[in-house]
Amino acid sequence: MSSEEQQQKKNNEEGEEEALKPLEIENGLRLVPRVKLNLTVYPSTPLTLSHPIDEWKMKRALIDFLHSSHSLTLPEDDDLHLTRLKDLKKRKRDDPVAAGTLRIWDLSSFRTENHRFRLTEKLNGIELNLEGVKFRLAATVPVSDDFQGMKKDWEEHSAFRSRREPDTVVLRGVPSRWFAEPRVSSKPSMLVTHTIFSTFGKIRNLNVAEDDDFGKDANEDSGDLVSGLYCKIVVQFERYRDFHDAMKVLCGRSLQKQGSQLKADYEVSWDKDGFFRNSRNQIQEKNNMVSTRAADHYRSEAPRRQAYNSRHSPDTVRPRRFKE
Structure with missing residues (x-):
């Protein structure tokens, strides 16, 4: 060797x-x-x-x-x-x-x-x-614990499909209150979440939302699933190396809060669907749709405005007479 x-x-x-x-x-x-x-x-x-x-x-x-x-x-x-x-x-x-x-x-x-x-x-x-x-x-x-398996998957995906290295981690099943601002809200905070994940590297994009669907299948008969209990975190890093190291650290671990005996299992995966790219496209499509509707509304209103204006145009309206 x-x-x-x-x-x-x-x-x-x-x-x-x-x-x-x-x-x-x-x-x-x-x-x-x-x-x-x-x-x-x-x-x-x-x-x-x-x-x-x-x-x-x-x-x-x-x-x-x-x-x-x-x-x-x-x-x-x-x-x-x-x-x-x-x-x-x-x-x-x-x-x-x-x-x-x-x-x-x-x-x-x-x-x-x-x-x-x-x-x-x-x-x-x-x-x-x-x-x-x-x-x-x-x-x-579990797939979420097999780092080498996921790495092989994203390398093949990059080679044959997108031709670009992945950079976005998806985390499901983390307790919302652990990512919230104390004494402010029980909902996950963008600021707190950004601070936590900056541990792994510089962040380009971040999305945090409640994840009420997590664990629903496993607990559908229990009746004790509380809305807002879990959150879903999507974090995009500036560099592939930071994404790679974050994935490696998150695989095969559970999350624990200081002072708590609870160890929270989560599911970690990598984003193969272009979450932030699609989000921007959806926002752009929504803006385009609003603009199109506004333009259509303007065009439909134009004849009426024109007819209204023609009835009150300067050529047809009598000039006012003022007393001298």
């Missing part, structure tokens, strides 16, 4: 180690690294269920497996979330019976970023035995 390759390998290892450390940003926020996996539970063989599966027993079976096979201990019950399929009548024999997420905060055994993929491979396909019925577990890394 050449000296350049050795240096590159060293830089990559250092970068992966940095990715496993918390990062302090502005406004009392920090980005906490974690491993997150999406879980889906299938019957090992096509199965018709006569009654719902026991979520608690399935969670215990999976927790025991993680502890015995990987020496992983989950300190909080919320770190493993499983939800069973509720409507058994609509379920086909080979459909999943449950789905959920696994979060691991203790990364002492994850020396590099690739360890999450190794854990995924080990969990993917394991069997869980519940009361004599065997189930198969499918584990995947």
Whole structure:
């Protein structure tokens, strides 16, 4: 291996180690690294269920497996979330019976970023035995946590479609109140958000809006989804390098506020649809439409004004007589 390759390998290892450390940003926020996996539970063989599966027993079976096979201990019950399929009548024999997420905060055994993929491979396909019925577990890394996968995607997009490097990060599912001005409003603030994301580089454009659709599918039966709870942030950087580094830092982390135990999961992606370019076009189209309507209105009013003026033109109006 050449000296350049050795240096590159060293830089990559250092970068992966940095990715496993918390990062302090502005406004009392920090980005906490974690491993997150999406879980889906299938019957090992096509199965018709006569009654719902026991979520608690399935969670215990999976927790025991993680502890015995990987020496992983989950300190909080919320770190493993499983939800069973509720409507058994609509379920086909080979459909999943449950789905959920696994979060691991203790990364002492994850020396590099690739360890999450190794854990995924080990969990993917394991069997869980519940009361004599065997189930198969499918584990995947969320798209939002796969930095290399997204980078490959945007590089291919730039090469074959837009021919320009991406520069815009899209963040969904962050708590609105953490981006608001204290004692002013609970709604996200452009000023506060700009200050926070300036940590990653110089910003060209920024958009912040409430995101009531986030989490609606997962919580449609809970009835406790509050309007304005989450916000969507679209931030365009001046330089590609700042965009790249921001994406790398945001992948595989959760957001935490100083003084709060809550760790907020968010979804990070890159803008492939030209959000700000399309926004400008929509504004321009709207302005053009207003101008066109105004011109049409003026033209339609012109004959009436002309007729009105002709009746009162200087040639037809009698001059006023003033007493001398």
